[in-house]
Amino acid sequence: MQNWLYILLTVLVAYIVISVLLYFLQDYFLFKPEKLSKDFQFYYNNQEIEEYNIETRDxxxxxxxxxxxxxPKGIVFYLKGNSKSIKGWGKFAVDFTRHGYDVIMVDYRGFGKSTGRRTQKAVKRDMQVIYNKLKEKVSEKYIILYGRSMGSGFAAKLASMNNPRMLILDAPYYSLSKVAKKYIPFMPLSLLIKFPMPTYKWLKYVNCPIHIIHGTDDRLIPYKTSVKLSKIKPELTKLYTVIGGGHKNLNTFESYHKMLTEIITTRPKKVNLEGSSINVKHSSKRANAKA
Known part of the structure; x- marks a missing residue:
């Protein structure tokens, strides 16, 4: 009996220790920031850039x-993934500037030259501040939100609170809690995780066209995640599949660039369903037999 009690207490203590470590060290696992010095000079071949700094209320x-x-035809607000800084992510801006769109990229708190304590609430507030500044320059009908991986959640939240021209999600997750649960299913993540990022909840309140791009061979965030997300607002959502695409290499596929070109250069047209087979149903074998 004493042995069983000892084992139970040992397991309980280990569980508590792991929970505490997970709570305090999760930023290390979720974010891989690259720090840049204040005097770092950004440079990109054949790209004209302007650097800016925004002071937050805290x-x-x-x-x-x-x-x-x-x-420019409009502005793409590009919300990047959870690693590095805009120093490296900036190379993807060309996929939009070549189509005549300005691109805004920012580093989250603690990334690049950005400072401040990073929390989900703070980052959401920061992104809204930047979006508000964009609205001061152009009408929302000229603003495209593009969220890549980690940034897809923040982009979905912004779209749910505003009225951009469209929302593009690249390799999005259902929620970060769901992603984490895949690796540590035995932990009480609803209590521990600081960045639950419930993309699926925020998408319910998005009223602009939603375009989701995902690779079939994504091992970090499975393709089925986007299939699931596409069903939340099916009347507004279109899912684009990159056959063979992984989590970090979609830009190396010609099909990705064809999809992106279609999304940002084509104006949606209303389909006339009159005279189509939309309401025609196949008869069952039983009904045919009776007939």
Whole structure:
């Protein structure tokens, strides 16, 4: 009896220790920031850029870049993934500037030159501040939100609170709690995780066109996640499948660029269903037999 009690107490103590470590160390596992010095100079071949800093109400600084297009048609607010800084992510801006769109990229708190304590609430507030500044420059009908991986959750939240032209999600997750549960199913993540990022909840309140791009061979965030997300607002959502695409290499597929070109350059057309087979149903074998 004493042995069983000892084993039970040992397991309980280990469980508590793991929970405490998970709570305090999760930022280390969720985020892989690259720090940049204040005097770091950004440079990209054949790209005209403008650097800016935004001071937040709690004293943090959000550093960002604007990639300029000639005679821009609109602005893409690109919310990046959970690693590195805009120093490296900036190379993807060309996928939009070549189509005539300015691109805004920012580093989250603790990334690049950005400062401040990083919490889900703080980052959401920062992104809204930047979005508000974009609205001061252009009408929302010219703003496209693009969220990549970690950034897909923040992009979905922004779209749920505003009225952009469209929302594009690249390799999105259902929620970070669900992703974490895949690796540590035995932990009480609803109590421990600081960044639950419930993309699926925020998508319910999005009223603009939603475009989801995902690779079939994504091992970090499975393709089925996007299938599930696409069913939340099916009347507004279109799912684009990159056959063979992983989590970090979609830009190396020609099909991805064809999809992206279609999304940002094509105006949606209303389909006339009159005279179509939309209401025609196949008869069952039993009904045929009676007939």
């Amino acid at each position: 004293g943090a600084t959000i550093n960002g870049l604007r990639f300029k297009a000639d005679n």
